[in-house]
Amino acid sequence: MADVLNGSPARPVTDQSTSELVQQATEQISRLVKDEITLAKAELAEKAKHAGIGAGLFGGGAAFALYGVGALFATLIIVLDLFLPLWLAALIVTVVLFASAGILALLGKRQVTKAVPPEPSAAIASAKADVDEVKHAIKTRSRT
Numbered sequence: 001m002a003d004v005l006n007g008s009p010a011r012p013v014t015d016q017s018t019s020e021l022v023q024q025a026t027e028q029i030s031r032l033v034k035d036e037i038t039l040a041k042a043e044l045a046e047k048a049k050h051a052g053i054g055a056g057l058f059g060g061g062a063a064f065a066l067y068g069v070g071a072l073f074a075t076l077i078i079v080l081d082l083f084l085p086l087w088l089a090a091l092i093v094t095v096v097l098f099a100s101a102g103i104l105a106l107l108g109k110r111q112v113t114k115a116v117p118p119e120p121s122a123a124i125a126s127a128k129a130d131v132d133e134v135k136h137a138i139k140t141r142s143r144t
Contacts, residue, residue: 073097 016024073093080089 077086077089077093080092083089084092
């Protein structure tokens with residue numbers, strides 16, 4: 001059997017001192033950790049590349065969907081133009097869009113208000129209760 005690190009013939013384990021065995025184990029563990037880190041970096045780089053491409057494709061799809069929504073609204077105006085004057089059809093669609101935007105904004109504001117302040121109040125209260133309990137236990141022990 002050859003010494004993996006030095007390339008020279010390995011001495012039997014029974015002939016090696018404890019410090020030599022510990023040194024070999026340390027070197028082998030160090031090399032193993034470095035190799036695992038290198039493998040993890042390569043794997044993460046590959047996954048990041050795919051994630052970036054996927055995010056770009058999602059962005060492109062969102063852009064096309066936005067244009068599709070615009071075309072849908074234009075179609076709606078044209079359909080309403082069959083029954084109403086063009087300016088009135090465009091005005092109706094515009095008012096409905098702004099009303100929808102306002103309702104969504106109010107709903108979003110309500111959700112954000114529920115999230116503020118961004119602190120875990122239940123966890124803080126629990127931690128304070130734990131600290132108070134520990135203080136009480138310390139006072140009780142110091143009196144006895």
